[in-house]
Amino acid sequence: MSLNKVMLIGxxxxxxxxxxxxxxxxxxxxxxxxxxxxxxxxxFRDRSGETRENTEWHNIVAWRNSADLAEKFIHKGMxxxxxxxxxxxxxxxxxxxxxxxxxxVADNIQxxxxxxxxxxxxxxxxxxxPRPAYQAPQYxxxxxxxxxxxxxQPATVIPAGLESDPSDDLPF
Numbered sequence: 001m002s003l004n005k006v007m008l009i010g011x012x013x014x015x016x017x018x019x020x021x022x023x024x025x026x027x028x029x030x031x032x033x034x035x036x037x038x039x040x041x042x043x044f045r046d047r048s049g050e051t052r053e054n055t056e057w058h059n060i061v062a063w064r065n066s067a068d069l070a071e072k073f074i075h076k077g078m079x080x081x082x083x084x085x086x087x088x089x090x091x092x093x094x095x096x097x098x099x100x101x102x103x104x105v106a107d108n109i110q111x112x113x114x115x116x117x118x119x120x121x122x123x124x125x126x127x128x129x130p131r132p133a134y135q136a137p138q139y140x141x142x143x144x145x146x147x148x149x150x151x152x153q154p155a156t157v158i159p160a161g162l163e164s165d166p167s168d169d170l171p172f
């Protein structure tokens with residue numbers, strides 16, 4: 001058994017480069033491919049206590065629907081989630097030298113930031129009511145009672161004209 005799975009969260013390094021294969025240039029039956037870079041940064045403290053950063057650059061390749069998403073919505077600086085698989089391929093450069101490159105072929109892309117967020121616009125504020133923090137009961141003390149809402153009683157609906165007369169004492 002084997003597994004080839006990559007999950008990355010990072011910032012887009014450049015706008016996607018979109019190409020059409022099979023000689024198609026307008027969205028007919030040809031395949032669309034988008035390529036762009038993604039930066040992931042690891043922050044850690046060294047032995048002297050200073051914070052260090054290590055940025056890794058990944059080449060992302062997106063096909064078909066993922067390429068459409070990349071073309072329309074992904075821009076430099078955005079934070080995205082990419083799930084895919086590693087692929088290493090070889091090619092010959094212009095000087096005739098064989099080179100190798102490793103890419104992440106994207107199976108799933110999710111946008112984590114909107115265009116407004118990356119351009120410096122303030123993020124939307126949500127007016128959420130603060131909730132009290134959970135506190136575990138102390139040992140030796142009784143737990144507070146659990147408060148559950150009382151079940152709602154069904155309302156009795158009496159059709160108009162059939163209201164009861166208090167002077168009527170029939171049991172049925």
